[in-house]
Amino acid sequence: MRKVLITGAAGFLGSHLCDRFIKEGFHVIGMDNLITGDIKNIEHLFKLKQFEFYNHDVTKFVHVPGKLDYILHFASPASPIDYLKIPIQTLKVGSLGTHNLLGLAKEKGSRILIASTSEVYGDPLVHPQSEEYYGNVNTIGPRGVYDEAKRFQESITMAYHTYHGLDTRIARIFNTYGPRMRLNDGRVVPAFIGQALRGENLTIFGNGLQTRSFCYIDDQVEGIYKLLFSDYVYPVNIGNPDEITIKEFAEEVVRLTGTDQKVIYKPLPTDDPLQRQPDISKAKEILGWEPKIGRSEGMKLTLDYFKAFSKEELRKSEHRDFV
Missing domain, CATH: 3.90.25.10 (UDP-galactose 4-epimerase, domain 1)
Structure with a gap:
């Protein structure tokens, strides 16, 4: 049975990803420190043998015993109320947390997909936003703690791919509900x-x-799933x-x-x-995906x-x- 680690598992997106990978026959390891996640989102999975949960902060050393085929890094405050309230934790999970999980992927030989965001584009000067647009972000503004955490996350992920040959994927997620x-x-x-x-x-x-x-959650999960199993290592917009x-x-x-x-x-x-507004031309061409x-x-x-x-x-x- 293939094994996948999903961080941020008790969150909105993470919990739906746990459901999807259980449905696809994976053994799912959910990890969350519950700072913004809710255990109620995944408690229906606790009775399943193919699901296990670790209450853990990924900014600290991450250890998972045995083989690990895939990692999906979705641990992060994702709403303005959260990341304005806990800005340091937001920066740490995007930097230290991502570093820890990339290191784990390197150790295990796992493929890793990281959850980036449309916020890397900031207040855009280009419309719609394609993956080639570098963004317009205020690094010291109130939203900068989230925007820059995600931009760093993309950079260190590509560095691990280039320098260590790590098998990586980057999903730029637009508004999902x-x-x-x-x-x-x-x-x-x-x-x-x-x-x-x-x-x-x-x-x-x-x-x-x-x-x-706005992209409905089922469409978003499908796009992420297809990206994980694609051969494309650069960022891909997933949104409606x-x-x-x-x-x-x-x-x-x-x-x-x-x-x-x-x-x-x-x-x-x-x-x-x-x-x-996302330009999803790449998702259509590379993944054969678009929202339904x-x-x-x-x-x-x-x-x-x-x-x-x-x-x-x-x-x-x-x-x-x-x-």
Whole structure:
């Protein structure tokens, strides 16, 4: 049985990857220090013989006994609320954590895929963003701790590939949504849904004309899976190019939830990207991948997940600092 280590296993993306690799017949080792992950996301796997879990911080030495065929490094705070609250840990998991896992991959002869992000493009001056664009990032701004952690992560991964001949893959992940997101993690999809379900007005930062492109979790997992088993070692954008303004998206959420909330506007946070849309030409050509689940279908599935929350859970999820 092939064995895969997935870091950040209790997080949104990591937990869905655990499900996928279990389904594909792998022995899955999940690793997470639970600083932002939730054990509830993977507790359904604990009864399975082909799943094991380590509560461990990857910025410390990582040891896994026996053979290890693949490593997927998804450990990192990924929402603005998290990485603005714990900036040092965010930088450490992107640098020390990645270094540790690359070293483990070298020791085991494993193929390793690292989760990069569209945030390496910063507030882009090129639209849509292709892998050849080098980005526009404020290194000392509040978002720089996440953006630069991921940019360093890409650099050290390519250095290991070039210098040590390590078998590496780099996924540049664009906005992804779906079940198991935290309602209070500050990202726009759970922020709007949470506000709508609590009967609050929806908060837009800026004038609402900034854009995002949302990819449903199942499509994202499929793209990552195909990238891991491809022969391509350079970064690949994985996201949905269906672009929408935040104002239009807020109106969609109001219609979907059947609520009558108003939209209120607040100042735009520092360095918040004004446009975000992936050029997925490489993913189409190299992986034969493109998203299949439209936003209408994906948002209904996501809303159904959050509708199951109790009123108390919804109340506890309230957070005013959405970005």
